[in-house]
Amino acid sequence: MHSNEIRYFLAVANTGSLSAASKQLFVAVSAISRQIQQLETRIGATLFERHARGMVLNDAGQILENHVRKSMMDMDFAIAEIQGLKAVRRTVIRMACTDGPAYSLLPQMFARFRAINPGVMFYLNVGTALQVSEMIRSGDCDLALQFSLTPERGVEVLASHPATVRLAMLSHHPLVIQEVSLGDLRAYPLALNEPSSTIGQLFDLSCRMNGIFLEPALSCNRFSTLYDFMLNTPGAIVACSHFSVMFNARADGLVMKSINIEQLSHRTLQLQTQAGRHRSAALSQFIDFSCELLAREAAAFERDFNL
Structure with a gap:
């Protein structure tokens, strides 16, 4: 399709009339009307409902407008991406x-x-x-x-x-040398995320299904607080994924222990x-x-x- 046909079509669609499109484009009304008619002939369907007060896109016109605007947006994105190859830094x-x-x-x-x-x-x-x-x-x-x-x-x-929920603890913790069950955690200060978090939900589900009640020594919605509590509290454990401590565990001398409960892996x-x-x-x-x-x-x- 000719670029003028599309340009005039969009102008009429935006302004709602030939006269308004004429003022916007600085093109005679007759020229715009002629291009619209040529476009409709080329497509084989009328694109506007013509009223005394203006022109409104019909179903065919709306379909064309959507495709035209998407094509224009894709072109803009392509140009931006090409420019972005040189401007990634910004x-x-x-x-x-x-x-x-x-x-x-x-x-x-x-x-x-x-x-x-x-x-x-x-x-x-x-x-x-x-x-x-x-x-x-x-x-x-x-x-x-x-x-x-x-x-x-x-x-x-x-x-x-x-991202299975595991237990992070310091390397000298007594639980390091044994398999860990939920019941074992009663004897140690547990740092646990708030109940509405994914960890909180999974821990609550696991405890209920196993008939165990655990009261965290610290419950908080900030992992940094839970983690520092574990590092500075004798015998403390923090429940987390290995992703949360992936870049700290080695330097801080941590051990990660699993609990053999299916729900904690969901x-x-x-x-x-x-x-x-x-x-x-x-x-x-x-x-x-x-x-x-x-x-x-x-x-x-x-x-x-x-x-």
């Missing part, structure tokens, strides 16, 4: 996450990616699982990293890793984006980088800590 990536990944995992990922692309900036919003899911569905962030129990609607999962760490969302060059690079880093570091951690 890109802001907006992320959302639940509290666990915010403690150490994401800061490490950001730092390592910026070592390669030092001009890329990150904006991180930390929220609850419900808040993060809503941010990714509404397009308020480019990516989300969160622990998930169930599939999310309107969300594309770019990477998913098992969780994954997911890298998510809005379904159908366009990705800039920088975002695509960061997604590839993140997927590779998560897979590599998780495999190394599981090997080194015999998980």
Whole structure:
């Protein structure tokens, strides 16, 4: 189709009349009318309902407008991506996450990616699982990293890793030398995320199914607080995924212990984006980088800590 036909068609669709489109384009009404008629002839269908007060798109016109605007948007994205190949350093990536990944995992990922692309900036919003899911569905962030129990609607999962709930403790803890059951935890200060978190839900379910009551010494919605409590409290244990301590465990001399309860494995760490969302060059690079880093570091951690 001729570019003038499409340009005039969109002008009439936007303004609602030939005269208004004429003023907008500085083109005679007759010329615009002629191009619209040619376009309708070429398509084989009328595109507007013509009224005394103006012109309104009919069903065929709305279909054409949607496709034309999508094509124009795709062209804009293509140009932006081509330009982005040269301008990755000036890109802001907006992320959302639940509290666990915010403690150490994401800061490490950001730092390592910026070592390669030092001009890329990150904006991180930390929220609850419900808040993060809503941010990714509404397009308020480019990516989300969160622990998930169930599939999310309107969300594309770019990477998913098992995130079994385990126990982190210092290497001299008495439980290091034995298999651990839920009942064993009664004798030690337990640091546990708030009940509404995925860990809180799984722990509560496991305790109820096994007839065990556990009262945490510290319950908090900030993993950094739970982690510092464990490091500084004799005999303390923190319940977490290995992803939350992946870059701290070796330096802090931690041991990770599992509890042989199926419910504690019903969780994954997911890298998510809005379904159908366009990705800039920088975002695509960061997604590839993140997927590779998560897979590599998780495999190394599981090997080194015999998980």
